[in-house]
Amino acid sequence: MKNIFFISIDALRADHLGYMGYKKNITPNIDQFAKEGIVFSRAISPGSYTFLSFPSILTSLYPSEYFVCQKSSRTFIDFLKDYGYKTASINSNPHARNALDKDFDFFDDLLRYSDFDKPFEKIKRRVEKTFGRNFLTKKLRKLLVHFSSNIAKPYADAKKINDKAFEWLDKNKDGAIFFWVHYMDPHYPYDPPKEFADLSNKEVARLNRLCWMNLLTKNKSEQKHLLTIEDISRIIDLYDGEIAYADSCIGKFFGKLKELGFYDESLIFLFSDHGEMFGEHGKFSHDEYNLYNGQLQVPLIIKGLKHKDKIFDQFVTTMDIAPTLIDLLEIKSNTFKENHLIKKKRDFIISEGFKIQDVLSDSGIDIRRINFSCLWNNWKLIDNSREDKKELYNLKNDIIENHNLIEEEKEIASNLSNIIKQHKRGIYKKQEARRSILNAIKKIRV
16 A cells, blocks of 8 residues: 655646756756656656546546546545545645546645635636626726736646645555645746746746737737747746746655655655647647647656666556556556556557647547547657548657658658547547436436
């Protein structure tokens, strides 16, 4: 009965970490942890943002499969509870409550510590609540951005996360525990403590205004006028400052685990839910439909897993965290048996990008409106249904996906397209099976 700790950092790109080769020394604590654990240097998120990736981590289902099942699938946390684990999570992502809180014995999102009570935030929310989200309210929202820094954070910062986490751990030292702590700081808006960013308050406010206006602007030609190369560089500095601050608090969290005697004897997983874009392919932040590597490639480190190799440089998916954990604990389960980060890696990796409200209805999920990517043998195909186009990249030579080879490598593109088609057929079959079950239940009730 090993104690288990999940440490996740929202919107953390893998290539902004020292152990992954980043030149800025902003993650000394995570880098040291990487030396003590096993590093998966090419981990890929199954979903483009938190509300897709977290369910996949919990259930080892693709995001579309999870929503086809209408969130009824069991999570690995259910199995841990069956085996006597106390389960807790401190997670300040505003969307996490819908995805996570039903599974834990204790859950606190600390949203009472968010900045949503700032005057302009209240005005924006009141306008949207009164008039709905339409063309006029979007224009008004853009106008309000000019009068506020728009750096009101909708979440608690890392220090508050640690304070609550330490309080819970001090009260629950005995027995087997599963504890998930999630840090939000690298997520937009970017406003790190002053010791982590050498920029004035005025400049921080200006950059966040520009960044927010850019997020609201879909026209790429307009984006170019909003942000200069220097602006983007400074926004990255702010982002890195948030990462450095989160890393310092993660270091304190490690210190607490050592103080309680948990650090050396526990299984500890450190990962991210997705990355962040800074102008690559005209993308900023993390668009729901974006499937480029800057958004999909995430850190993944496991401490407490015994293996001769300390670095795995094959592509893996964070969907396989759950089956790997269940195997390590020797828990019998038919739910989590298909894949494993080390023992049984996938032949190909699929990721999905979609906005839930665009594809989900009472009748099911519209698969035609989902973007898919398929990664196989260093080749990656992006099937962009939204824009009706496909892109093919050789990640061995082009990890930043600059050279689209869709016309030059048609056979490879066709093979990966067929894998995606087969994946779609599997989702359709699950959806039809669920409809049949629901119809049968209705007939029985009648």
